[in-house]
Amino acid sequence: MKRILKTNALPYCKGCGHDLIAKNTARALENLELDPLDVVIVTDIGCHGIIDGCLNTHTVHGLHGRSAALGAGISMGLDNQGKKIVVFIGDGGSTIGLQHILEAARLNLDMTVVVHNNMLYGMTGGQTSGLTPCGFKTSTSASGNPWSGYDLCALTHTAGASFASRVAGIGDISGSLQEAFDIKGFSLIEVMEICPSYGTRFNPKRKLREIIESSGKLPGIWKNDRMPFSASGETKCASLFDELRPVTPDFSSRLDKPFSLVISGSAGEGVQLAANLLSAAVVRSGCQVTQKGSYPVTVGVGFSTAELVISPQPIRYHGIDVPDIVVVTSEDGLAHCKRRIERMEKGMVFIDSSLESPRTGARLNRHDFRSIGARTACLYALLRFSADTGMIAADALFQTVEESGIREKIPLEKIRELIAGN
């Protein structure tokens, strides 16, 4: 069988734990009888990432701290095809990419993350990392790191990983690696080591086992009994167009030129729904429409506005500066479009009679739209507008409401009476 490593002469400093991890990883994979082409090793930026060229496996070399997310994407893409995805990451990378590790653990993706924890940033000068133990000296903490590092295994375990383990990078660790690789689902193995270039220099008399013990984050194994990730089996639609209801032009319109309409009310009072029904009625009467909504990001509170351009001809431009018609059914709606109404030199404003009359050149039509309930005020106003002006075929709008799913909630007979009685 072809070996995982092309060579035993790896490009690491003498005494580096990365060398130990790479060789034991190879041994563990070979013990599992995995062919190199059944293995994808995903690395990123850090000394661990220069191993690529020494591997006979597939290799993917990504960005600093992102290898867990990149490996996660590969795991999703391969979706349990019997391939082994091994992610190499350093302690620095595992904090910049902590969310990536936790997310892969939460989803329990089938992959193994091997954390090369040498307790500092070895490639960039030995700076303190988020996994540096309290008291460990680095190039940026000469008297020892004042803070404790993350407990990566505990975090990963809590996030839902099938398996997490911490080992000291001393001697033969292939058994521990093999145990992690053999897991179906997400596994993480944190291998503790000392960077010979910086860790040893700044902490000359300390030994790895003593550092691990004094850190309080001891070797161990944490397990969750979970099924590995599998892609959702949700049924998809064959075409998004199947969800659309074709509109047959079964009414006629007297409209001979385009006009713009702004409907402004309060969130939760059916403004967008009324606009949807109006748009459908416009198309039923053989005309064209554009419709866009505007509301605060909080969606359920404040104003809600719909802007429509309605035309007997195809519409290219749907922007509205000064509208031709405005329908206002609430204080929120008035506050939102008051300045626009004031800029109108002509046209019409249909406004609830409870609201103050804005100064405008448009003709005001005041009605008690809210008398039949706040949630139907907007639809009533549009029915009134269509019946009074004929700019929209009122019969098309009445019929559209009749056939809609909200028919039972709308007092259409009462609205007809009110409109007939003026």
Place this chain on the structure above:
Amino acid sequence: MQKKSDPKNVIVDGSRLVIESMARAGADTFIGYPITPANLLYQYAGRRLPMMLPAPDEITTVQWMSGLSACGRIPVTATSFPGFALMVESVNMAFMMELPMVIILVQRLGPATGTATCGAQGDISLLKGVISGGHKLPVLCSSDFADSWELAARSVSLSVELRTPVIFLTSKEEMMTRKSFDLTLLSEIKHISRKFYSGGEPYLPYGAGSDLVPEFLAVADNRWQVRMNASTHDRGGILQHSGDEALDNTRRLEEKPFRHLPGYTYYELDEQEGAETLIVSFGISAAAAMEAIDDIRESGRKVSLLIPKTILPVPDIYYEITGRYKRVIFAEENINAQYARIMFGEKLPEKIRPVGSLGSMIGSEDLIKEEARL
């Protein structure tokens, strides 16, 4: 677009057209992170594409997409500036690894969070410089429903043809506005036919031929070792500091989008004989420009219109066209003439006249006024 049968009138938004088109073209995966005004795209993709996964952030989004793309899938996402800003490093990675994917960038008003529900065309400068080293991502921009349909599919096929991330550029106004529309006007979308390396020699992941596009082979292949690399690398995908082979590879990445540019140069040109003024506009502002030229011509004045749809790299033909006019009005919904400056530099020549807007769509009257001023 050619009408084929009895009309099928519906009320539809641009987001639905884009996702349906990409699905038909072969996009098979959507990674989503919510952001207004791209949320409709996310919702539709969840119902339509074979695989959809919600990511915890936009960095993860593009990393997952890259992993999926490395496996031979064609992933798509949709975002707006704040999300795109987080994606940038990973988009660089995907560019360097030469991974097909499409990012739908739905522009909204900035800077920063700006106004989520207000449209804009303010991210063009960002796209020009998004790849470190100044290399180019193809950027296609829709200016109406027909483009949303055709260019969305083309973004997918282009990303595969060129082995590169492609940006499909649009804006809030196009993706969230509902319009009456006859579906029978839509052209047929062809599903891409994807070729993978099938040679008898060990696979060289970055060993391109004269077309500068390396053949693709998915990672975890059973026959050949596959390497992908975001660092400076040789043809085999092995990291190199700055050797000749590696730097040649980076030079190839620079040249690749330009070499193929004639195959994805899309624009509309409406020239009027004798016109000395040209309006250049794209995306949502193109509709105002079309309205404006009708009005200007009706008033007896002559004017031409160019609607670029391939935004980046800038095709040479745009210089040939603009060079024919004494005055060129650039209409774009920003206040710093981003595309005009990409084409003509920071100090715009006298003949280039920008018309911009902040927080509202450019209106045809803005362009009519500028044209009359000249």
